[in-house]
Amino acid sequence: MSAAEAVLRLEGIVKTFPGVRALDGVDFDVRLGEVHALMGENGAGKSTLMKVLAGMYQPNEGRIMIDGKPAVMANPIEAKENGVILIHQELSLAEQMTVAENVFLGELPRSRWGFVDWKTLEERVGTILTKLNCDFGPRTRVGSLSIAKKQMVEIARALTHQAKVVVFDEPTASLTDAEKVVLFDIIRDLKSDGVGIVYISHRMEEIFTVCDRITVLRDGSYRGTLVAADTNEDEVTQLMIGRSLDYSRNVEHGERGDVTLEVTGLSCGKLYQDVSFSVRAGEVVGFYGLVGAGRTEIAETLFGLREPSAGKIRLGGEEIAIGSPAEAIANGISLVPESRKEQGLVLGMNCRDNITLPQVDDMTAGPFVSNGAEIAIYDMYRDRLDIKAPSWRSEVGNLSGGNQQKIVIGKWLAMKPRVLIVDEPTRGIDVGSKAEIHNLIRELAHSGYAVIVISSEMPEILRVSDRVIAMYQGRITREFTADEVNEDNLVQAISGIGNGKAA
């Protein structure tokens, strides 16, 4: 680890906020042409460290060295000038403007009199887009692009500068597998151009695909740096959470009840066609497929958000029509949506009120909401789901992702559903809490719910499902039992290869 090759080096960084020591003497360095992963659970200090790097926070102690020389980065612009570029997790783009304008936002090339030099702008952006293999041009409106393509725009923005260090913050959070491949190619290209890359992610398999070294933070302090080639997931996980995880699949068979939900020939326009499946009580059925394969749309249909164009839905043997979420809930179907912050929670409200939100009408004493009844419900689900919140008064927005997800699940359990649909149950949740959520899903099934899990993470699907349904372009390509399924046949089934039983 000679200092000479480190393009960026952080030494003994301390950052305190009132009452919190967010970073406690963290060391971190990036060498020319390496991908260095930064890992840790939520709250371990990754984002704080990243913001120090990007000039958004000033450290209380410690120093930042660039090319061996101390550097001060008082704001994001100075960080940029020093060659440190951050690719935001939450995309920071002007939706109604063109790709070209976004790429050079704040630095549009000028001709005389402050006019924008469109020709130079489009040529330069065009070159970058070609380099990135983008299939859209500089004049495309950003608002019309998919999330993955928007991310390409963010990356293109980083490439306009002579970047020494590029920081990727959870870059694959919303990418499909195919798009990930493109992203990893870009990262390798950057790497061979001698750029140092900081890669922040929760996803272990990605870390081992692209990264050279892994630095782990826990509770704001430095826990060590590992060479990716000489370590494995378990070792990293152990550093991250301070204990080892039980990843074993706890799928028990033979405890299933009757068919609770049966879907036959369900179609919804171009979104999905001729979908048939059933879910028994006590069973977890996993839906796996690429983004856009139609999984979420099926869930939305079952929850009354979309109207099917054909097909039947039977619940407990009786055919039902679900015209609205209210009808779905009345029939005992609950949906834990994909993005809990936008669709599932009222972040400014407290834990208790979030859980009791859909049934507050039933908890009245006279014209008033009964405090006691609400607290009783909250206490029950807190204990059952092991929600870690200081009290029922805590604002949900201040809880960790895992606990937020438990609140959403608790909210729907309080409605006493028969079918529970969970869309992306652990998106943005750290590894420790992931395992908890997985166990929770298993337990819920065990206690008699029919559970549908939709996920883009293969390990998750394999871990929680009794049966796995693979989808490709709006159709079910294959159905596996827990014994049959493995990574290989699942990947084939969702990518349209080997569209049969010839596994």
Added chain:
Amino acid sequence: MSQTSVESAPVQASGGMKANFGWIVRHPIWAFVVMIFIFFSLMTDNFFSLGNFENILVQTSTLGLIALGMTIVMINGNIDLSVGAVVALAASLTVDIMGWPMFESWGNWQILPAVLAGIASGVLLGALNGLIVWKTGVDAFIVTLGAMLGVRGLVFVYTGEQSFFALNFAYSDFGASRFLGLPTLAWVFLIFTVLMHVLLSRTVHGSNTYAVGDNREAAVNAGIRVGPHMMINFMIVGFFAALAGITLSTQMGASTPNLGRDYELWVITATVLGGTKLTGGAGNIIGTFGGVLAIGILRNGMNLMQVPAFYVLVTLGVILIAVLFLDKQLNRQGEEELRL
């Protein structure tokens, strides 16, 4: 992307391939303008004449000038409610200062310091609005609402509730003068319309205006100095409000402390009719120009049809909502097409 570099047209003009239909979808107000134009031409004897068109341009130039500034502020995601009060302030200052004894011997030159002072008052108030929005983070709606009340009050204090009359006839003649076959005030409006269109669509400042309104955080992250940028735009709308106050007082040969009352509402109506979004990030001068003309033609045409003034208001209110509903339908369809 070497093939695109062959065409050197600017990015904004990329709608060319969809030809006229795409243009109308982006500026639905112009379809409406054409409709009412034809309607009034058929329904009244006097509407379709060059003299009347000139009339419409002059009548709307006051609103129009302010709407140009309002467009840029609203694209920024802000709003300026104080424009009506600034109209009165600039008009009163200009007409009053012209008559000050110290300029008595200046002849017609006495107009110059008066107009400069009037304009300066608008620009300074704009700067003050912008500075408060920038430094305190209070919403522009609230800041300029305060300015609207406060400035109107100041105008009453300054004028002692009196109207001022312009004693210099060159000043009041200007309002009725003609230049190259058109009323001078129409020229003023048209020229500033073109200038503002160029500013918004071709310059870096214009691009930044859209960026700041579209995603303020992205603009900050990109290193745009959002505070000063917004302040400049408030100064621009202040300039136009003051200019409108002055042109209005040349038409009347006087100023009254009540001048420009409710103008902020008319201006916002015209701007929004033209497709500018209250949330910022979208809008353009072509649309605003259409919105201004729509209001001008409706008022003028209904007046010629002898519709009572109150019904004109009712009609305009209904049309405002109808046009925006139509606009929303058109835009939503556009998005769904892209998603498929």
